[in-house]
Amino acid sequence: MDAATAPPGPPPGRPVDPAPARPTGSPVGRRVVLGLVGLGAIGVVTGARVQDFLERTLGPVIAKDGTGVTALLPFGRFRIYTVTGSLPSRSPDEWSMRVGGLVDTPLRLTYDDLRAMEPTSLTRDFQCVTGWRVSDVAWRGVRLADVLDRAGVAGAARAVRFTSFDGAYTESLTLAQARRRDVIVAYEMEGSPLSRAHGGPVRLYVAPMYGYKSLKWLDGIEVTDRVVPGYWEQRGYDIDAWVGRSNGRDDEAT
Amino acid sequence: MDAVAATRPDPAGAEPDPAGIVRFDRTERLVHWTTAVLVLVLLATGAAMYAGPISTLVGRRELVKTVHVLAGLALPVPLLVGILMPRRGGGLRADARRINRFDAEDRRWLRPRRAARPGKFNAGQKLNASFLVAAGVVLLGTGVMMRWPGLWSVDLRTGATFVHDWFAIGVALSVTGHIVLALRDPIAFAGMRRGVVPARWARRTHPQWYEEVTGHPADRLAPNPQRETGVRR
Numbered sequence: 001m002d003a004a005t006a007p008p009g010p011p012p013g014r015p016v017d018p019a020p021a022r023p024t025g026s027p028v029g030r031r032v033v034l035g036l037v038g039l040g041a042i043g044v045v046t047g048a049r050v051q052d053f054l055e056r057t058l059g060p061v062i063a064k065d066g067t068g069v070t071a072l073l074p075f076g077r078f079r080i081y082t083v084t085g086s087l088p089s090r091s092p093d094e095w096s097m098r099v100g101g102l103v104d105t106p107l108r109l110t111y112d113d114l115r116a117m118e119p120t121s122l123t124r125d126f127q128c129v130t131g132w133r134v135s136d137v138a139w140r141g142v143r144l145a146d147v148l149d150r151a152g153v154a155g156a157a158r159a160v161r162f163t164s165f166d167g168a169y170t171e172s173l174t175l176a177q178a179r180r181r182d183v184i185v186a187y188e189m190e191g192s193p194l195s196r197a198h199g200g201p202v203r204l205y206v207a208p209m210y211g212y213k214s215l216k217w218l219d220g221i222e223v224t225d226r227v228v229p230g231y232w233e234q235r236g237y238d239i240d241a242w243v244g245r246s247n248g249r250d251d252e253a254t
Numbered sequence: 255m256d257a258v259a260a261t262r263p264d265p266a267g268a269e270p271d272p273a274g275i276v277r278f279d280r281t282e283r284l285v286h287w288t289t290a291v292l293v294l295v296l297l298a299t300g301a302a303m304y305a306g307p308i309s310t311l312v313g314r315r316e317l318v319k320t321v322h323v324l325a326g327l328a329l330p331v332p333l334l335v336g337i338l339m340p341r342r343g344g345g346l347r348a349d350a351r352r353i354n355r356f357d358a359e360d361r362r363w364l365r366p367r368r369a370a371r372p373g374k375f376n377a378g379q380k381l382n383a384s385f386l387v388a389a390g391v392v393l394l395g396t397g398v399m400m401r402w403p404g405l406w407s408v409d410l411r412t413g414a415t416f417v418h419d420w421f422a423i424g425v426a427l428s429v430t431g432h433i434v435l436a437l438r439d440p441i442a443f444a445g446m447r448r449g450v451v452p453a454r455w456a457r458r459t460h461p462q463w464y465e466e467v468t469g470h471p472a473d474r475l476a477p478n479p480q481r482e483t484g485v486r487r
Contacts, residue, residue, distance in 0.1 A: 025357035029384040036388030040417050044396060047413025081315055131412045248404070 088166040088217045092193075092201045101161070101222035104152030111187070111201055117142040117150075120184055122207060125254040127243045129210040133251070139205050141186035145179045147221065159227040162204055163220035171204065171215040171230035172239065175223075182207035185218065207254055209241040274450040275467055277374075279345040283449055285336035292332075293429060295325040300422055326397045329390060349374070353383045359462060371472075374463040382428055389421045389428075396421075 043050070092111040099107040120143050126134045148160070153175070160178040162171045177183065186205040187194055194200030199216025206213040212232045233239050238246040243254045278286070299322035303315065336346045352374050360377035363370035370376070375383070399406055399414035406414070436443040442459075445451040457464040461472035 025355040025360070027354050028356035028360070029354035029380055032381060032384035033388040033391075036385065037391050040388070040392035040396065040421065043417035043420070044399070044410055044413040047416030048409040051412060051416045087313065131415050 087196055088164070089196055090165055090201065090217070090219075095201050095219070097202065097219050097221065099147060099151045099221045099223075101224055102154040102157040103148075103223050104154060107151050109147070114142060114185065114187060114202065117146060120181075122182060122184065124182070124207045126214075127210060127251050127254050129212055129237060129241070129247050129249065138188075138190050139184060139186045139207075140188035141184040141202075141205065143181060144183045144185055144204070144221075145181070147185055148178065148223070151223075153223055156225050157223045159224045161222045161224050161228050162215045162218060162230075163222070164215055164217040165219040166217050169215055169217075169231045170228070171213055172224075172227045172233075173206065173213070174227060174240075177206075177240075180208070206241075208243060210237075210243055210247065212237060213241045274452050275456050275464075276449055277445040277451045277456075278449045279342075280449065281336050281339065281342045282346050282349065283446060285332045285346060286446055288332040289329070292325050292329050293425070296322060296329065297422075297426055297429065299325065301426075304419070304422075323397070323401050326394060329394060353380045356380065371461045372459070372463070373466070374460055376460070382432070386425065386428060389425050392421050393418060393425070 095111050097109045097114075099109065119140055121138065121140045123136055123138045126137045144160075158175055160173050160175060162173075164170070173183065183204075183206050185202060187200075187202050189195075189198055194203060199214075199218070202218050204213070204215045204218050212230075215230075227239060229239055240246060243249075244251045245253075299318050302318045303322065333346075337343050337350065356377065357373075359370050359372060360380065362368050363372055363377040396414040396418040399411060400418060403411050436446070441451060441455045453464065453468065456467070457472045464470070464472045
């Protein structure tokens, strides 16, 4: 190439990449782009059904996969949400829980105290308000109602507030919600002690509500005279978080 | 590497330029590297919200989400600015036209064990670039649906999350492959850092482009490597 014909800019003596003459060949690039964008649009419209199908057919397989490889696929699994910088850590020996507020006898329960209470088990779906759902999760713990009865709820009580040893997360239930038989203080999931990532050693599990009500790393229960909005509720989520009847969602009830 | 071309005189005198050939101009390199930073931020913050073990290490979901959304909204800006610049965007527009078109050599390249003579971009590079453009559009669209969920039905929101997840996995694989291939071919990698490649490299890996640029035939070196793999010195 003659240096004189090169456009200004690059150093002299270096042949410049010339613009290609007339484009030749078929516009495969454009077809690929349009095709994939179309595929994405179809996916948005049908994705809920496809996801549902995948979770029903492959979800149980993935839940039992010990290698953890399939855990990276986007269905049939828990996503771990934490609102603070690091994952809180407390061993069962270090753990204890205050039960206070409007109660007859404020308590401090240890892990062994909790284990000594009458256990209850339930197997229910876990539904996150962001859309993912894990089918048939087996939980074990004690009924929240039993814990409340042990401390004795005072007459002025209307609600229960929960705190986490992550130092930031809080949740609330009305007293009637807290007394439901499917609201438990859980210490086992899928037959094993609750792991740190899943809120261990002890968490709340509110079966009929979206996951954000099931506070992880539980360390405090306070009986109050009114509902105090929790962490996500101060950020716009519904306080009464029934699955399928709140947050503008219509998921199948858990 | 420039010395390589200088010390290997071609018998036919066809080695035109020891200093190298301009492969990517300043605009293209700026667009590439700003987009690269945004994509890496998006992949890292996306992984922190998506993959359990990383989520548990990083936490801070509110902050991670904010960074991800801002980087996502910024993603198309470098490419759009670059391609719309009347004069300085010329090289980028020319390469976009090249990537769009497939000729017989591209079809040959895609068939295993067939020697092909790629132009400036081989068929794999063209398909990958097209995939990434489409993935960018899809991820941005579904990301907006996820960030502002009030405007959509629950099924559409679930669908958007579903599509966002799968396309993100595709981009993660594509970017990983892109980085691995760049590390395996330091000359190609330097081409995106400094903009210039040795004529000899162009002649071996992109013979049609070499001919287009220099006007010299590229076919003296045989056999023609079909794909850009392996390190050449």
